[in-house]
Every structure is written in structure tokens, then in C-alpha cells.
Amino acid sequence: MTGVQSNSHLLLSGNEACAEGAIRAGVRFFAGYPITPSSEIAETMARRLPEVGGKFIQMEDEIGSISAIVGASLAGLKVMDATSGPGLSLKAEGLGLAVMLEVPCVLVNVQRMGPSTGMATLPSQMDVMMSRWGTHGDHPIIVISPCSVRETFELTVKAVNLAERFRSPVILLSDAVVARMREKVVLPGEVEIVNRVRPAVLPEQYRPYAAGPNGVAPMADFGSGYYWYANSSVHDENGYEATSKPEVATRLLQRLHAKIYEHLNELPQGEAFMMDDAEVAVYAYGITARAAKAAVRMARERGLKVGLLRPVTIWPFLSGLVDPYVSGLTALLVPELNMGQLVDKVREVVGGRSKVESLSRYDGQIITPEQILVAVTKIMGR
Amino acid sequence: MTSSMPVLIEIDFDWCKACGICVNICPRKVLAEASDGSPEIIDARRCTRCLLCELICPDFAIRVGREK
Amino acid sequence: MAKPAELASTKELIEKYIRRNGVPSIWCPGCGIGTVVGSMLRAIDHLRLRQEDVVIVTGIGCSGLIYNYLRFDGFHGTHGRALAIATGIKAANPRLHVVVPMGDGDCAAIGGNHFIHAARRNIDLTAIVINNQIYGMTGGQSSPTTVQQSRTSTAPRGHLERPFDVCELAKGAGATYIARGVTSNPIQLADLLERAMAHKGFSVVEVLSQCPVQAGRRAGRSEPWEMLQWLKGVTVSAKRGTDDVSLGKFITGELLKEDAPEWTEEYDKLIAIAGGRS
Numbered sequence: 001m002t003g004v005q006s007n008s009h010l011l012l013s014g015n016e017a018c019a020e021g022a023i024r025a026g027v028r029f030f031a032g033y034p035i036t037p038s039s040e041i042a043e044t045m046a047r048r049l050p051e052v053g054g055k056f057i058q059m060e061d062e063i064g065s066i067s068a069i070v071g072a073s074l075a076g077l078k079v080m081d082a083t084s085g086p087g088l089s090l091k092a093e094g095l096g097l098a099v100m101l102e103v104p105c106v107l108v109n110v111q112r113m114g115p116s117t118g119m120a121t122l123p124s125q126m127d128v129m130m131s132r133w134g135t136h137g138d139h140p141i142i143v144i145s146p147c148s149v150r151e152t153f154e155l156t157v158k159a160v161n162l163a164e165r166f167r168s169p170v171i172l173l174s175d176a177v178v179a180r181m182r183e184k185v186v187l188p189g190e191v192e193i194v195n196r197v198r199p200a201v202l203p204e205q206y207r208p209y210a211a212g213p214n215g216v217a218p219m220a221d222f223g224s225g226y227y228w229y230a231n232s233s234v235h236d237e238n239g240y241e242a243t244s245k246p247e248v249a250t251r252l253l254q255r256l257h258a259k260i261y262e263h264l265n266e267l268p269q270g271e272a273f274m275m276d277d278a279e280v281a282v283y284a285y286g287i288t289a290r291a292a293k294a295a296v297r298m299a300r301e302r303g304l305k306v307g308l309l310r311p312v313t314i315w316p317f318l319s320g321l322v323d324p325y326v327s328g329l330t331a332l333l334v335p336e337l338n339m340g341q342l343v344d345k346v347r348e349v350v351g352g353r354s355k356v357e358s359l360s361r362y363d364g365q366i367i368t369p370e371q372i373l374v375a376v377t378k379i380m381g382r
Numbered sequence: 383m384t385s386s387m388p389v390l391i392e393i394d395f396d397w398c399k400a401c402g403i404c405v406n407i408c409p410r411k412v413l414a415e416a417s418d419g420s421p422e423i424i425d426a427r428r429c430t431r432c433l434l435c436e437l438i439c440p441d442f443a444i445r446v447g448r449e450k
Numbered sequence: 451m452a453k454p455a456e457l458a459s460t461k462e463l464i465e466k467y468i469r470r471n472g473v474p475s476i477w478c479p480g481c482g483i484g485t486v487v488g489s490m491l492r493a494i495d496h497l498r499l500r501q502e503d504v505v506i507v508t509g510i511g512c513s514g515l516i517y518n519y520l521r522f523d524g525f526h527g528t529h530g531r532a533l534a535i536a537t538g539i540k541a542a543n544p545r546l547h548v549v550v551p552m553g554d555g556d557c558a559a560i561g562g563n564h565f566i567h568a569a570r571r572n573i574d575l576t577a578i579v580i581n582n583q584i585y586g587m588t589g590g591q592s593s594p595t596t597v598q599q600s601r602t603s604t605a606p607r608g609h610l611e612r613p614f615d616v617c618e619l620a621k622g623a624g625a626t627y628i629a630r631g632v633t634s635n636p637i638q639l640a641d642l643l644e645r646a647m648a649h650k651g652f653s654v655v656e657v658l659s660q661c662p663v664q665a666g667r668r669a670g671r672s673e674p675w676e677m678l679q680w681l682k683g684v685t686v687s688a689k690r691g692t693d694d695v696s697l698g699k700f701i702t703g704e705l706l707k708e709d710a711p712e713w714t715e716e717y718d719k720l721i722a723i724a725g726g727r728s
Contacts, residue, residue: 028542029538029541029542031537031538049726050717050720050724051724051725051726052726053726055721057537057541059537060564060566061563063534064531064537064563064564064567067528067534067535067538067564068534068535068537068541071507071525071534071538071541074525074539074542075539076542076543093528093531094531222505223523223546224502227522227524228524229517229518230524231517231518231527232526232527240469240518241515241518396474399479402480403674406678432454433454436460437457437492437636438488438636440480440484441473441474441475441484442460442473443474444460445460
């Protein structure tokens with residue numbers, strides 16, 4: 001078997017769709033370490049990559065695998081790694097490294113119930129804040145979250161493209177249900193491909209950390225004669241040590257943030273479903289958004305004006321999804337498979353313009369449409 | 383064996399940290415420590431171009447002229 | 451072994467490989483790391499490696515700053531991960547000679563897992579383990595190669611634990627080229643590094659080096675020259691063979707060289723079988 005056919009009906013799991021999306025987006029190096037419920041991504045990549053001339057390596061631990069993809073990206077390849085909660089904790093180090101070196105890479109995190117080893121096979125959305133703040137030091141990060149197998153394919157392609165565009169790590173935040181359920185999907189014949197900008201100047205003129213017109217510095221492949229220094233300590237625009245220069249540190253951190261925060265319109269915002277006349281919005285992402293959509297339909301059948309706001313980009317938080325509707329809402333309900341994580345950010349953004357309520361579940365089970373409907377009905381006083 | 387011509391030995395004092403290694407490793411006592419600890423050439427005619435000082439200097443600060 | 455005059459002069463090294471505004475280095479007077487850098491550059495030069503084919507990957511610690519003075523593609527990053535990063539670089543572009551200088555703490559403590567597995571894989575990297583038996587940059591704490599009874603800032607009453615023998619560790623893990631050099635002999639060191647870089651497979655060169663400030667001071671040997679004399683005294687060349695003099699000393703020279711399948715070459719075969727094009 002050589003790869004998955006386009007334009008044909010396929011029955012794929014989320015993890016398989018993720019691997020296929022990565023291959024189609026041009027990922028040619030994957031370093032992994034086995035962990036439930038993400039291992040099928042590594043297994044699929046191990047089978048598929050040699051078929052397209054790429055390489056898979058199983059590293060000795062989680063830290064080794066994220067380090068290896070950073071290395072391969074420096075040498076010019078599109079790269080990916082996949083893990084789950086306990087692995088994410090170990091990869092915190094490598095994520096910060098990729099942020100500071102500005103190395104394009106994709107890290108898939110298939111959320112399972114925690115803390116610690118928790119419930120290995122059962123879903124959660126408990127890594128939402130960890131994905132935002134899971135490495136030390138102030139840093140920007142892009143996190144996108146799929147709710148279906150088809151969207152896992154699409155957002156894996158998107159994650160690779162965003163990583164290349166922004167010279168940044170991108171986290172694809174999946175969960176144990178989306179990753180392991182099988183759905184019928186039709187893969188597109190063509191996908192959009194974004195390649196990192198490489199330097200157009202002579203090596204003597206190359207500055208690996210000087211922002212170009214798109215906010216991002218061009219990146220030379222190691223081995224192409226540009227002799228640049230990928231340096232995780234505070235560095236100047238040439239990459240050289242500036243660990244005692246406060247003004248260089250200030251400029252560096254501001255630039256790292258600006259390259260993403262000044263281009264938020266390039267991030268996939270998400271979906272507003274039946275929101276035009278909605279009085280209550282369910283704000284939900286990932287697998288929970290599937291239940292929320294079903295709940296919205298059930299509510300509408302009962303004549304309740306309920307809609308769904310489904311963010312695709314989780315971080316940076318895009319208030320543009322909420323802002324157009326918030327004045328007409330009496331309440332937002334934020335169902336999550338955690339004890340209430342993203343709900344705090346929603347509260348901050350809504351800022352008292354509307355009530356914001358949390359619906360939590362943290363027992364390794366998913367939130368059902370009925371649970372959401374009950375909560376919505378209660379909020380609406382019906 | 384002492385060459386009749388003195389060997390050209392250059393010391394870059396901007397790079398030298400006066401660690402004393404070159405002075406002590408020289409088998410022919412070509413160098414001595416000045417009062418500030420940095421090397422000074424006392425007799426370049428004794429140098430046999432063994433290059434030990436140049437090859438061991440951690441700071442690339444001493445260079446011995448090679449034969450033509 | 452190349453004669454000293456056949457090795458690149460310091461002037462040539464500076465012209466080709468040294469980043470002038472980086473020098474003088476941050477290292478303390480008499481630190482052995484600079485000598486290792488010199489021998490490493492002379493090995494690269496004598497092997498006639500193309501500059502764009504060499505990547506220098508370092509970790510954290512005093513040795514982690516090596517790249518700051520050089521003109522190659524280079525990496526300075528997370529503590530202990532240099533070999534894992536290097537593995538990714540080499541896998542992505544097998545044309546590259548990836549040279550990985552590390553300290554004893556970087557390699558054998560926090561990076562120990564990556565070290566043994568890189569050796570097991572026999573991936574074509576050159577690990578240079580600069581062993582000064584101490585954590586220098588952080589203030590003289592014990593490392594995995596600190597000898598028993600010696601005093602460190604975290605063993606003020608003497609170090610209790612036994613040290614790793616880095617070369618034996620590499621051997622047990624499957625490295626296919628192993629050598630030990632010492633900073634008191636930079637000519638032999640350049641030769642060993644050249645052999646290591648020329649070797650196809652995972653090569654390890656342990657370099658016994660001096661830290662006069664953090665290790666020497668506590669051992670009553672704070673002068674760099676005293677440290678070098680001490681290093682000469684505790685080492686003996688492999689050529690001498692095992693005798694009474696070599697008993698309990700560090701053997702220097704080439705300790706192991708064998709041919710074994712190399713990871714990137716094996717993977718390319720796998721790609722060919724799978725029908726892909728690398």
C-alpha cells in the first residue's frame with residue numbers, strides 16, 4: 001500500500017487522519033515516543049514516511065523526540081511530533097526551545113485525563129492551559145483544536161503551514177475521542193502548502209533573527225552555507241549571545257510576540273452556528289463542540305434561541321469570534337472536559353457584557369448533548 | 383640545536399589571558415612570565431618550532447612563524 | 451598522526467573558522483575548552499571538510515558557549531539535549547558532519563539517556579566529551595565524573611559516589627569509535643578528533659580537561675599549568691600497553707574502532723525498499 005487515495009471515501013481515525021495530513025502538508029521527519037492515546041500517529045508515520053522519502057525515528061524519551069524534530073527542522077525539513085499529557089509535561093522544555101530558536105514544528109497533543117498518568121485511554125480537555133503556558137518564560141504559542149476526523153486532517157495541514165509561516169511551534173490539541181474515533185472522510189485532492197521563507201541575501205548579509213516584512217526572519221537550512229547560530233539564550237539579530245543586554249532582551253521578546261499577535265487575522269477563527277438570533281451561546285471546542293452542536297439543534301427544536309461558538313484557534317484567544325454576538329446574548333455556556341479552564345478567558349473577554357457559565361466534567365467521560373441542553377434550559381429559566 | 387635566526391613569535395595581548403600555560407610548556411624556555419603574568423619572549427633563537435605553545439594556547443593568542 | 455607543522459596554524463584557523471568579535475572567549479584563564487576547540491578546528495581542517503558541511507551542536511554549560519566563537523552552522527540550546535538535536539540534524543541531512551562538544555555533566559548526567567541511545571543507534575555523529583570532572587559554570591558542583599573523595603561545592607566533605615568512565619559507558623552502549631585525549635597533548639587530540647570525524651558511525655572522544663577555577667582551586671591546583679601537570683600524571687598512552695605504570699590511570703589514544711551499520715545509511719535502504727525517494 002502506498003498512501004491514501006484522494007477523493008475516495010475512507011474510514012479513518014483522527015490519529016490516522018493527522019498522520020495523513022502531515023504527509024500531505026510536506027512533513028518529512030517525525031520523531032516520536034509511544035504514549036496512549038497518540039501512538040497511532042507515530043505508527044502511521046513510521047509506515048508512511050519512508051514511502052515518500054521521509055524519516056521516522058523512535059527516540060529514547062519524550063524530550064529526545066521533540067529535540068530531534070527541532071534539529072531536523074533546522075536542517076530544513078518540515079517536522080512533527082505527537083504525544084499526550086504526561087509527554088507534554090516532558091516536552092515543555094523543547095517547546096520553549098522551539099519558541100526561542102524560532103523553529104517551525106508541529107506538536108500534536110492528544111488530551112487524556114490527568115493529572116499525571118490519570119486515565120490513559122479516556123479523554124479530557126485538561127491541557128488547555130498547559131498548552132498555553134506549558135513552558136517557562138513569557139512566550140507566544142499557536143494552539144488549534146479539531147472536533148472531527150476530517151477537521152483533524154485539515155488542521156494538521158494548517159498547523160504545518162502556520163508553523164512554517166510564523167517560524168514557531170504549533171500545537172494541535174486533540175483529545176482521546178477525536179483521535180481514536182473512526183469517521184468516513186473524503187480527503188481533498190490538493191492542499192494548500194506554505195513553505196518557510198529562506199534568505200535571499202548573501203551569507204555575509206544574513207541575519208537569522210531580523211524580522212522581514214511579514215514579521216518573521218528568513219530561515220536558512222543548516223548546511224546551506226549561511227553559518228548561523230541557533231541560540232536559545234537571549235541573542236541579537238545575528239544569533240549571538242546578548243545575555244547581559246536588557247535592551248536586546250526587550251526587543252527580542254517584543255518581536256517574538258509581535259510576529260504572531262500582529263497577524264491574528266491569519267489564524268483560523270472558528271465557526272458561529274445558529275448565532276444570528278441567539279440569546280444564549282454555547283462556547284465549545286474539540287469533542288465537546290460536537291455535543292454542543294447537537295444540543296443547539298435540540299434546543300432549536302424546542303424553540304430556544306441557542307447558538308454555538310466553536311473556536312478553532314484556542315491560543316492566542318481570538319475575541320473576534322465572540323465580539324460580534326456578545327451584545328445580544330444573555331449568557332454564554334462554556335462546557336469543557338476539565339474543572340473550568342478556558343471559561344476564565346471567556347469571562348475576561350466578555351468582561352461583564354453577558355453572563356458566562358461553566359459546565360465541567362472531569363471523570364474521563366464526555367459531556368453529552370443532553371447535559372448541555374439541561375444546562376442551557378436552566379440558564380434560560382425554562 | 384639553536385637556529386641561527388630567531389623564530390618570529392607573535393603574541394596577541396588583546397586575546398591573551400596570561401594563564402601561563404605557554405610559558406611553562408615550552409621545552410626550550412623561550413618564554414618567561416612578565417610581572418603581570420603575561421608571556422614575554424626572552425630568546426626566540428632557542429625556539430625549535432615544536433609549536434606546542436601555539437597548539438595548546440586556549441585563546442589563539444600565540445603564533446609561531448612557520449618555515450618557508 | 452600529522453606532524454605539528456602539518457596542522458593548520460592559528461592564523462589560518464582565525465581566518466577560516468573563528469568569529470573575531472567573539473574573542474576573547476568568556477572562559478577563565480587557562481580553561482581547557484579553548485585547547486579542545488583548537489584541536490577540533492585543526493581536525494576539521496586537516497580532514498578538509500567543507501565548512502558548509504560541518505554543524506557544531508552544543509548543550510549548556512561552559513562548553514555550550516563554544517559556538518559563540520565559530521563560523522559554522524551551530525546550535526546552543528537545552529541542557530543535555532545536544533545529541534538528540536544532532537540526531538535530528540543528521541537524519542534530515544546525512545551529508546552533514548555533526549560535531550557535538552559537551553561537558554561531563556551535559557553528556558553523562560542530564561544527557562545520559564541521549565548519549566547511550568545515540569551510541570546504540572550508531573548514528574554518524576562525533577561526540578566530544580570535555581571532562582573536567584566538575585560543573586564549572588554553575589559554581590563547582592559534583593558531576594557524574596567527579597572522583598570519589600574530591601571536594602566540590604555540593605560535596606564539601608568529599609564526594610561519596612563513584613565516577614562514570616565515559617569511554618566504558620560508550621563501549622557498553624555500542625559506540626563504534628572511542629578514544630580518549632587530554633588537553634596536555636593537543637597534537638594527539640587533533641589526531642583522535644580527526645579519526646573520530648572520519649569514522650562512519652557514532653564516535654566518542656573523551657577529553658580530560660582542566661578547570662583551574664572550580665576544580666583545581668578546591669584540589670590545591672589553581673594554576674592552569676599545575677592542572678596540566680596533574681593531567682599528564684594521571685594519563686598514560688594506550689601504546690604503552692597495560693603495565694604497572696598504567697595501573698589506575700586514564701588510558702589515552704584510540705580505544706575502540708569497529709565497523710557496524712550506520713543509522714542514516716540503513717534508513718536510506720529502508721526508504722528504497724518502501725519505494726520512496728530520499
